[in-house]
Amino acid sequence: MPVSPPPSLPPVPPPMPLPLLKRIPPGLWVGLAWMPAAVQPIVQYVLVPPRDAYSLSYPRHGLDAPAAQVLLALAFLLALTGCVLLGRRTGTAYALVVGGTVVLSLAWRQDEAMPIQFLGVGVALCYLAAELPRRAALVATAGTLGVLAGYLVLRWATDAETGTASEPFIALTVVIAGLLGNSVHQASAHTVELHARAAAQAVIAERLRIAREMHDTVAHSIGIIALQAGAAARVVETQPDRAREAMTTVELVGRETLAGLRRMLGALREADHAPAGDDRDQDRSRAPAAGLADLERLAATTTAAGVRVDVRRRGECRPLPADIDLAAFRIVQEAVTNVVRHAATDRCRVDVEYRADELVVEVTDRGAAVAGAPDGSRPRSTGFGLLGMRERVALLDGGFTAGPRPEGGFRVAARLPLPQGATAGAEAGAR
Secondary structure, eight states: OOOOOOOOOOOOOOOOOOOHHHHSOHHHHHHHHHHHHHHHHHIIIIISOOOSOOOSSSOTTTTOSHHHHHHHHHHHHHHHHHHHHTTTSHHHHHHHHHHHHHHHHHHTTOSSOOTTTHHHHHHHHHHHHHHSOHHHHHHHHHHHHHHHHHHHHHHHHHTOOOSOOSHHHHHHHHHHHHHHHHHHHHHHHHHHHHHHHHHHHHHHHHHHHHHHHHHHHHHHHHHHHHHHHHHHHHHTTTOHHHHHHHHHHHHHHHHHHHHHHHHHHHHHTTSOOOOHHHHHHHHHHOOOOOOGGGHHHHHHHHHHTTOEEEEEEEEOOOOOOHHHHHHHHHHHHHHHHHHHHHSOOSEEEEEEEEOSSEEEEEEEEOOOOOTTOGGGOOOOSSSOHHHHHHHHHHHTTOEEEEEEOTTSSEEEEEEEEOOTTHHHHHHHHHO
């Protein structure tokens, strides 16, 4: 059966660095906002020699009392602990940062919230609202506003209110920080939803593509059946042995085709209906599908692209059912393409093993796997390579595995069962 050349492999994209906001831990951002604001008055009004400048909020002897020093140490301890835990236990970490801010004001015997010190609280609240559900963000925002209201109530109760209060302005920054974090959270949720939709559409597109490829296989099998049946009808009276042989071929090819259709029917029923006109036009113009006979050509094309592909065949090489042959080639092709794109290696190996009742294909390399990718796989900028391979194998009732190797690199393996009579049917179809 003639085969079409495999598609050319795309150029290897350069690795994309992570954004700066994701490379730096969130607790470090909070610490950069909170710590300088807490250390600055200590250095300016306590440690440096006396100058004309003097602060009522930060008196030079305000930390001389042992209780003030203990409260100052406790404030730094709470804030530092919150910064460390912010990426793992966000809610608890935020409460520690707010608590450290309040204890710091108690150490200086202040009855007013410090605007600069609450800048770190705003950064922590923005991260909390971006990572946690909306309800948790609302609770954290309301709790912070309650702390600010407590400062106002305390001054009103003690008749210590003088000048313009800073708490309303701080409350405004707290609300803005919560809204910014909530916007980031909604954008992330929308992105996840889009990825889920894209994955579902990829499954449907893969099923429809397999159906179009099966169109060629079924058309070829029906053509053989028609030819053999016509030949048997012409010689049934003059050459009964040849007629019997032709009808045997019809039976084998028909059973093979029905077996392939049964394996496909259950999954294809779930796919949405595609526009009929364009698909029919594409089916008429499609070339015959490729198969394992094209592995050497695929290896040569990939080697020319910079990654050497070593092909090893084991067992008795024999004709295979068209759907299994095509699926095996597509799986190898996609796995080799992933090696070229993501493995950062100069070679890989393709093993094809012909067993009595199944076909096993395996693609291995020694490239660098990327941690944190789905299923242990390497991330893909576009497309759903592993998803498509797994879908193909599932439609053929086979087994599929993909993941990092213990000795290093990556491994993709597929086991495709061969139905009984498949070899005989494939040989009959080749005649």
